[in-house]
Amino acid sequence: MDAMGEGGGPGFSIGRRRLLTYALSSPVVTIAAGFGVNLATPSSAVAAPTPLMPADSVDYYDVGDSIVQFAAPTMPLVKLSVGTDGKVTLEMPRLENGQGIATALGMMIAEEMDVPLSDVIVHSADAQPELRYNQITGGSSSVRCFDPVLPVMAAEARARLVAYAAQQWALDPSTLRVEAGVVIAPDGRSATYGSLTVGAATMPLPSAQPKDPSQYTVIGRFTGRLDARDIVTGRKKFTMDLAVPNAKPTMLRMPSQIRGQVISVNNVAAVKAMPGVIDVVVVPPGGAIVPRQVGVAVMADTFGQAWDACRALDITWGDGTNKGQSNESIFAALRAANPPLAAPPSGALTIDGEFEFPPATACPLEVECAIVDARADSAEIWAGMQTPIVALQATAADLGLPEDSVKAHVIPSGGAFGRRLFWDPVQVAAYVSKATGRVCKLMYHRSDDIRHTRLRPPQVHNVRATVIGGTVATYEQHIAAIRLDARHGYGEKGTAETGAFPEGMPQTFANMNYEQFFFKTMVASPYNYGFSTKLLTPVTFDWNTVSYRSVHIQPARLVEEIITDEIARAMGIDPVAFRLEYLRLPRARAVLQRVAGAAQWGKAMPAGFAQGVGVHQESRSFTACIVELDARDPLHAKVVRATIAIDVGKPINPSGIEQQCHGGLAEAISLVLNAGLTIKDGLPQEGSYSQYHWARMIDFPKAVEVIIMPNIGDPVGGMGEPGMSAPSGAIANAYARATGIKPRKFPLNARDPFVATPAGQLPAPPL
Amino acid sequence: MPTYSFKVNGKAVKVTAPAGMALLWVLRDKLGITGPKYGCGMNVCKACTCLVNGSAVTACSTPVSSVQGQEVTTIEGLANGDTLHPVQQAWLDLDVAQCGFCQAGQIMAAVDLLSRTRNPTDADIDAIENVCRCATYGRIRAAIRAAAQKMS
Ligand code: FES
């Protein structure tokens, strides 16, 4: 038993007594022990795939496995508690960013404890450095991390409550049952969990087995989000909605180029005299582990006044590290860096392609933001952080404080998609708070949020496939991409500092190792293409990149899906039939067969329309998609129907799975057809959703069917990212079939011209 | 600085603010009403959508001076006590939200649409420009239809 502090912080305490905490340790001993971290036995050939030549490491170990494995040793420190009010609370060491992990974990608890979901509370734990590698939200690994652990914890908590009731009633625990959080004896006596929890905490820890899936009444059922009611009533609080006392609205104006500098601010006095302005602070270079975002911050009474004052600043900017760079110059550098492909053997049928992907931004709808209260001897942070431990540790270093004097509250975020693996708004807010002696409530302007964001690296792919004697003999894909910043490590400073050594270097040996490790453990090929390789060549540019959702996977797999269609076409074979022949794993074939039937593959389509297909495996999940595309105008192609089959092994919440498939489809529509950033003189030109064309209602097909494959005993797979690549391939392939144009440069549709806000400035509010 | 009087969610309020200050900042920073969100400040993302006299406006692009004497409704004022507006209820029934950041704006846009027509066409729904980065569009469309049915 241990008493828990109230989560949150000033002004928004949880307001409820939670007396008892069960920190249960036995389950993790079993799961921490092995390499094969998932308890369930795979149903099909995942365990023994048709090996690739050379072997595809993802078949045996993927990045999600590494996160599960790294997280396991500290699972005993994760807290599940039962309050005297009967509420069951999980301090989840993950960020709920909209992808539904809190609801999925809550369902596991409700299932195993026999409590109504409405009595389960799941909120993000404060940063707990003692959790080490077990507080990073990424790699589609969260549900995978908890599925082997949390049901056991919940079952043991239930057993303990039942054992105490049995002791009180002098009955055998096995004669008791639990209904909706009430323990009931055969003679009708009953006691609520809330009335039992204090006594139960004194009981020895019994061992208990989670339910057999055949007994499930919660898991596998369509279940609404835990925070759904708060969302529709406007009560859900995001970081900028928190009433932290005396927190002052602050905006940051950022340089005219990525990683630019502030030379001088020429009108500080005049801006300080503007209504509502409290202070103007130049944020200089610096920052532990990753460089801080440079700029000029204005603190004011309201965000409206901070924005006005930011616009009024007269700043002389210095060049950044990418002066003069444009999409064209970057693509040229990437093309030059890609090692040549092997010469095809004579007589081979050869399919080649060169592909270009511009930088992309995750652009969560909630702009980057943070609240920091930095004092002489302590600090407190509130932000949506995917890596709160390293954010806390780096902030302590920045502020010159011992780590145990810094608290970091993880606040649900308005999306993340990888962007919040880095904590740049925390760095800036900490600096400004220290400089002003006030609580800094910092929010980026959308325009700078896009322009100075952490980008998905732009990349060039060169591919060659050869067919010899009627069989695909080789598949070679060379990918040159701007180096991916992995200095968040596994979410704590040991692994982060390793990536950041030597300090100040845009690329380091360890960072490159992380990149290659992530690439090797994420990007799989579902096909048996003889000698099949994918090679990543990171190219060093000193700018901000991040593991955008499915970072290397979506482009790499999209390209392979396009080439797959082109091989099939060259061989005169139907693309679905071809895939069924070359797919390595039965689960991949099963999802494809399912969509082919549901979408009526091969049905007649009007001129200018076409179907397209894509298949994908990632994070131990399998998915296939068939779209119908209207490409009568090839510069304004539009997806009109999508059919998706998804096999996540063990589906927890079908509602959440369908939502992630919708999200993946919208990513595909956006990245394949409509959205890309245009770098000019070292700065993205796009500064809003009207220029960076993320999918809107009109772009999303009206007919979307998501088929969730039934649970036949496979372990749970990832879901946050695997939904992107199959629709990406399907859209590009439909485009080729409808227009006869090979998809090579993304996005495929025309991008409307726009007038960019001048570099280093913020747009005027449209008032 | 001038003072403005208007109603927010049925309550009379009085605020002192520069005439050109956006309603969004008056609501959020002066009145502590945080349902309407900032997503762009440029009348693009529509996360800040509220109703003024029952019609949708983007609060980031509406000067406070223009709501003098008017009735502003934010997401917080949509339900009648514990009874949700049919649009909110449809959002719950279909589990529309993902992160929820856009949803106040989406719901207010849907309420506005259904106040204009109880039988929205696909084109009417397509005309809703509110960005949902998580992509809840399919369920929003279905929820608007479900709410329309209940309301008519
Ligand atoms: S914040 Fe008002 S439209 Fe984006």
Ligand code: FES
């Ligand atoms: S639900 Fe996340 S932006 Fe719409």
